[in-house]
Amino acid sequence: MVVTSVERRPGTAEDAVAGVVPGEVVRPASVQEVAEVLRETQREGRSVLATGGRTKTGWAPPPASVDVLIDTTGLDRLVEHTAGDLVVVAEAGMRLSALQQRLRAAGQWLALDPSEPGATLGGVVSANASGPRRLRYGTVRDLLIGITVVLADGTVAAAGGKVVKNVAGYDLGKLYTGAHGSLGIVVSTSWRLHPLPATRRVVVLDLADPLDAGPLALTLARSTLTPAAVEVHATTGGSAVLVVVFEAIPESVRAQADATIALLGGGRQGDDLPVEFGQRPGGDGDIVLRLAFAPAALPAVLQALPAGTGVTASACTGVAYAALAAENANLLPAIRTALAPHDGTAVVLSAPTDLRRELDHWGPAGNALGLMRRVKHSFDPDGRLAPGRFVGGM
């Protein structure tokens, strides 16, 4: 049986996800329509993949198949924003930039600053996207307070709620964060908000040797300064720039910027962010890696990369992005080995088309992979949701 009320059309090359053209594209306008579509695919045994702003469709391995692509951008309503509660509820297809614009009027924001402002909330959750200010505010897992999902069989389920403090039941929001659509379709999200900071002050320090960034970041981490972000933009074997961002009341940001220059033994301050701030390195021809490691291991991580690699590191958080030249693809296993002593992992975010199917995108997933498979099986027993995109080929 075909659901007729939902907007649908045949898939085209423009709808492709990591090179895989979907059989059909549907654009539901409500949670109920998403549920209808999933019930239908359940009956017909068809595979399903959801997209939002299409800013990260190149992330993760190519799907094994996409019979039905669910375009979630029709679910773009801001459901509820109670400014006094610093909480917002919005549908998953709403773009982060659109949400921020609405919140700005109330002097608030959702404290997530991934590199893709056009991303939808569902995409941000599913890919666990974050940006430089994760140092101050954390990531999706720290800010998402409620979630509604549609399961593979069309069941609509919610967890959490719209209060910041809530321990009733399992926190399914955590499970769906970074799950890349493999457990169900995120349709609505609730978030803890923060007041927009009054002012910003930025300290920039040029470094002749990128390896100096590690000890300097550690010096900042050991101080009582409260930067919103400490970013390192480096080229291994070349030079680097350290960017320290303060966002607070005017007297605080000025005092902290002065103290930072004293502590670092140099640097210039201003109000504007450098153009590269918040941007991941690399282009279409590169393998873009997300590296995660024990925060103090930044120098070791930089040394594990071949010379000439562009790196953006959120120092003090243990996360960095590296643009590995395509011809260095064979170095990926060695990079993973070098990071391992620092609890480090290297995940391929995006790669040139011809390399996508060859690379081990996720790397080793540890001794909980079996448990992850049981979770996947419990939520999607037929393996129809975003097949092949997640760890272990799930």
Add this chain to the structure above:
Amino acid sequence: MTARLTAPTPAAGRTAALTRRLREAVGVERVLTDPAQLRTYECDGLTNFRVTPGVVVLAESRQHVIDTVRLCAEAGVPFVARGSGTGLSGGALPVSEGVLLVLSRLRAIGPVDPDNARVVVEPGVINLWVTRDASPHNLAYAPDPSSQQVCTIGGNVAENAGGAHCLKYGFTVNHVVGAEVVLPDGSVVNLGGTAPEHPGYDLLGTFIGSEGTLGVATSLTLRLVRAPEAVQTMLVGFRSVEDAAGTVGDIIAAGILPAAIEMMDALAIEAAEAAVHCGYPAGAVAVLVIELDGPEVEVDAQFAQVEQIALARSAFETRIAQSDAERALMWKGRKSAFAAVGRISPAYFVQDGVIPRTQLPQVLTEIGRMAAAVGLRVANVFHAGDGNLHPLVLYDDAVDGQAHDAEELASEILELCVSLGGSITGEHGVGAEKRMKMAVQFTSDDLDTMQRVRCAFDPDGVANPGKIFPTPRLCGERPGPRTGEHPLQAAGLGEVF
């Protein structure tokens, strides 16, 4: 104590066989079966729920935990993990004929790693010890439940414990970055680690707050935070609850994020005064304890702003702590409030509801009306900044029917919280106490979806059964052969899903 059945039940026979194997595995002296000893474990901090466990295992090593869980799994006997037993929702309530796995002797606390701001601890480590060990490095462990002098990290993880300072710093789940977990089948997994964002599902985030129903942690990696440059604490007295609540809203609206905003009403103040002589402003109908921390220049400016906001809301006294001793006294009144209520009432129920904080004045009015209607008193203590209420329903257990009325009132208060868009628990957990209330907050589809997680971790339902969910469900699909009755069915706890 209920009389022992003369004819052993099948479950009792299974437990006896398991006891023998446990003694072999962990040592005779660590396996308690004496009824008098067992009874000391019959409840946690929620004392009106009591079940005597079949066996108690006092684990002293990681291997003891693994062996105990594995043997329970093999025998099909349920187990319940317990730390200090300070939980307030019956999360560590034993299962009759089951094993109570006591973790409070697993107290190793690793060296603080100051560069990564991490420390690895065993689950029996007391919350306050972590900050004690971290403070020489100017680091601290942020979650600070009121019971932090006695509660364990393992228990904090099970309940996703909060505390007064979670308004700014978040909860346990925001500060635990890694765990070694013994799954209910006895296998061991490592979730998270020193580094963030390990590939795969965030099973660590799922495990934290699962109230012991997904496994037992044997090791936890904690994230430490830098001690702030400045801390300022203010005690503010009000002549009306509405003014106090309004002040909270105005502070938030001004874009200030305090480390904590705590509120107590007249009855809670009276109790705290009687118990710990904290010197709260005389005649106050409500007090706020407001704490700001961060860079000195920022704290100074915002603290002055907070004082102006309070004065504009008719605060009749604003008292600023001039020393750490004065700050400690302000907090002592707040942190001892639960126990203090015992001074003014023979008995009380502690509740733990959450509301959107803008609903605070309406909720207080409504709670007052509901209490008056049944002739009971309610003392209110809140984490006002994040809308987490702790109404303490006072009653006299010597008066016929009052305990029942108090329980009803406490229950209605939770339903009120849910109807306003809130939650039945902000930090105490659902446990045994509030599982029937889960159906008020969640649909059956929501609950069944959560059970899918349970089925992935614990298909046999042996880890802390009878908690969180209103109806225990058995996982439908089971690999491999199964013989005999399911342990949950045998215990009368389950029905087939």
